[in-house]
Amino acid sequence: MMRKAFLAATSAAMLGTLPMGAALAQDNPVDLRLGVWVGATHPLMEGAAEWIASINEASGGSITITVYPSQQLGAAADHYDLARDGIADISFVNPGYNAGRFPIISYGELPFRFNEAAAGSRALDQWYRDYAETEMSDVQFCMAFMHSPGTIHTTRPVTTPADLSGLSVRPANGTLGQYLSGLGATTIQASAAEMRDLLSRGTADGTASPYSSLATWGIADVATHHLDMPMYTANFVFVISPVAWSRLSEAQQAVMNDHCSTEWAGRIVEVWAEEDTVERAVLEEDAAHVFTAPNDAQREEWLAAAEPMIARWRELATAAGIDAEAAEAGIQAAIAEHDAGL
Incomplete structure (x- = not known):
């Protein structure tokens, strides 16, 4: 009996020293639906694929994300509500498609404000984190970013x-x-x-x-x-459904928080920004x-x-x-x- 108690205590102590990935692997697997209104070949989706792969790795494989592109889950203007209502677990939102609904973040839409997508995304995201709860309180805000100045x-x-x-x-x-x-x-x-x-x-x-x-x-x-x-630039946000957020363990929520960051706001648009430079060069020729x-x-x-x-x-x-x-x-x-x- 004492030996069983000792083994149980030892096992508990060992679990406490397991790496985060091993601990996460014991969480219930969760597959999150990411609704986007752009097509699967849109340049944003390369950055999104990197983001998704990093989340999967950091969660020890317990979080997978399936992308539903080309408005499969709903119209472009409805993507905020898709997350709010739990139709999408994560959604790609253009707040500007809902004119007047999100006045604070619309600062990023003002003409002649930003010079570049990645730097602008980091600036916008860093600033907006203090205000997201004011106008996006019915979802879990993830991050804000923008495309190259148009x-x-x-x-x-x-x-x-x-x-x-x-x-x-x-x-x-x-x-x-x-x-x-x-x-x-x-x-x-x-x-x-x-x-x-x-x-x-x-x-x-x-x-x-x-x-x-x-x-x-x-x-x-x-x-x-x-x-x-x-x-001008256009603002975008990733938002997470409260229903989906509640399905995640604390460890899984920590992984998502690590990936809902100002750093990732800049990283996710890098390929898109490169594509913009390339396409302009093609047109110039x-x-x-x-x-x-x-x-x-x-x-x-x-x-x-x-x-x-x-x-x-x-x-x-x-x-x-x-x-x-x-x-x-x-x-x-x-x-x-x-x-x-x-």
Whole structure:
């Protein structure tokens, strides 16, 4: 009897010294459904695959993640609610597809804020962690990130804000839509997947996109004029369903927390950012594509036109119950820390 007690005590002590991976391997296996609205070959998915593999390894194989691409679980605009309602365990959300619903994070959509995807993602994620609970309290926030700064791509030349008058342009989000509308453009609300059809039918004269999207969505042959200045970024978040979170053990939750980080916010977009650089270079070699860079005076016109948008964001942030001045100072400090500003 004493020997059995000794062996039990020894076994318990040994379990306490097991490596984290071994302990996690004893957890119940969990397969999480990741809903994304982009296709399986989208450049973001390479970064996501690395993220998924790292989670699986760190969890000792107890966490697997199955991707459901191309809106299999629901429409692009519904992905936040898919996680909230437990239809997806993790979802890829563009907050800008729900105009006005997430006013705080929309700071990242303001024109002329960021210079690069990975650095900008780290700055945005680091800053937004203090505010995610305010406007995303019904899900488990994971991380925020962005694509490379995009611009407008049109079927005719655009150099100055006045050139937008009378044009129909598909904006990437509501914030950019307000900016373009204020410059005289007619905006068309549509998802990225609908861009080619709108342009080829003449329903739209242009779209706001990073260069990689011209290849991803097959529109490089219809939008051949490019305003050569980084105009905007689109924000994205990974969020986790509370139902799925409750299924994870404490050790598994720790693994997810380690992968829902500012570091991973930058890492997950690296391949996407590289793709953007490559696609731009391809277009530059194609004589059919025209890149128009505004001169200094014209650039100042574009920048000055963004001031009302910044003032509007301050109003919305205040209405959301936060100190807009402090929040703006915080994001500017994060941008400076990560060298992410224009």
